[in-house]
Amino acid sequence: FIPTVFELDGHRYTPDSNFNLSPAVTRLFNRKLLTEQGNPLKLIRDRIVEHMHANHRARGNRSPRFTVCENLPRVVSLFDNFDSLLTPADHVSRRPSDTYYVNKDYCLRAHTSAHQYSLLKQGFDAFLVFGDVYRRDEIDRTHFPCFHQVEGVQIYSSEDLFGVQQPGAEISVFDTSDRTALKQAGHTQDTVTVLTLRLKSTLEDLCRALFGSNIEMRWVDAYFPFTHPSFELEVFYDGQWLECLGCGIMEQELLRNAGAGDKVGWAFGLGLERLAMVLYGIPDIRLFWSKDSGFLSQFKGLQPGDDYKYKPISAHPQLYMDVSFFLPEGTTPDNMRANAMDLIRTVGGDLVEQVDLKDDFFHKKKNRHSQCYRIVYRSNEKALTKEEVNAIHGEIADLFVANHGCVIR
Numbered sequence: 001f002i003p004t005v006f007e008l009d010g011h012r013y014t015p016d017s018n019f020n021l022s023p024a025v026t027r028l029f030n031r032k033l034l035t036e037q038g039n040p041l042k043l044i045r046d047r048i049v050e051h052m053h054a055n056h057r058a059r060g061n062r063s064p065r066f067t068v069c070e071n072l073p074r075v076v077s078l079f080d081n082f083d084s085l086l087t088p089a090d091h092v093s094r095r096p097s098d099t100y101y102v103n104k105d106y107c108l109r110a111h112t113s114a115h116q117y118s119l120l121k122q123g124f125d126a127f128l129v130f131g132d133v134y135r136r137d138e139i140d141r142t143h144f145p146c147f148h149q150v151e152g153v154q155i156y157s158s159e160d161l162f163g164v165q166q167p168g169a170e171i172s173v174f175d176t177s178d179r180t181a182l183k184q185a186g187h188t189q190d191t192v193t194v195l196t197l198r199l200k201s202t203l204e205d206l207c208r209a210l211f212g213s214n215i216e217m218r219w220v221d222a223y224f225p226f227t228h229p230s231f232e233l234e235v236f237y238d239g240q241w242l243e244c245l246g247c248g249i250m251e252q253e254l255l256r257n258a259g260a261g262d263k264v265g266w267a268f269g270l271g272l273e274r275l276a277m278v279l280y281g282i283p284d285i286r287l288f289w290s291k292d293s294g295f296l297s298q299f300k301g302l303q304p305g306d307d308y309k310y311k312p313i314s315a316h317p318q319l320y321m322d323v324s325f326f327l328p329e330g331t332t333p334d335n336m337r338a339n340a341m342d343l344i345r346t347v348g349g350d351l352v353e354q355v356d357l358k359d360d361f362f363h364k365k366k367n368r369h370s371q372c373y374r375i376v377y378r379s380n381e382k383a384l385t386k387e388e389v390n391a392i393h394g395e396i397a398d399l400f401v402a403n404h405g406c407v408i409r
């Protein structure tokens, strides 16, 4: 099925026969996990931004060095997603079985690298791009058609890299050397050495800030069309090495095309789900999309810096019911709340997964305070029936009346 128009993020596109988006992917567009309070991806995002802002300042300047870019349009041109990044015409990532196409010129971004060229062209020298990216991947515990990345780019002038130089004793950024397995044509060995050191230390520092100073990491050689040399960083977790980012020295051709050919730089792309799975012990990538309060409530109150390990939630379904009542005279809302939690816990025991005070207000006409609690029931052992839940819930309501003098609404 090919729609006549396709709209996303305030832009309209005209699909053609290349259109291959399925409902399974389009229905993900409305969730914005990176901004959802209580989503571990948002916590990771905050942690990365805090670390980068605190540790990277322009020289002699209080301002954070990296501009944070978010909410960029998720449909990008094939030029931005592939060509500007020097991706060969026959590269596997261009196959319609790998990329979601809107038409022959536009696709869903398959990586945040799709924004490198245009941000460089606009004149940014250092930026972070957060966003959801889309790939027609296999489905398993670590793959999903949508995941989240942060892109980091920093480009340097000669002075940024080597400082103010002594006339006659300059260190050169560029020379006339050839490309080798270890470096690009025209980059001096000094350039490669210093850029690689800065890139690797930036990422090692970031990983230590995320995982603690004891985290084991290793660098592995890699290949990307838009960086050379290229590397991957793996972290040791749960008995195995997990790849969590790709990076490298930016291809000079990309920089030249974007109007920044007099500078050199590095780029990295980091998978946020991978990091969050390691950091919080989350076993399955689908959980990030869960609306299950048993999942979300575990992360809701956390600060980005807090350490936390995820506790598996029951495989059985939740059932929820509300109880609303007027408070008796002389009972403060806070007091009632504490009593309510006790009462619900006492009657419901392990079958109550969560209680939220949904409503808490003074009813002017009745001259009474009103509260409403939503109780989420779920068993670890079995699927609860409606009748079982009704019985428990009824008992709870009765005790609000009998023990606390509440008037059920």
Ligand code: PHE
Pocket (backbone or CB within 6 Å): 110, 111, 112, 113, 224, 227, 245, 246, 247, 248, 267, 268, 269, 270
């Ligand atoms: N875009 C690459 C990916 O998604 C990661 C990457 C970014 C590699 C920047 C190098 C430089 O796999």
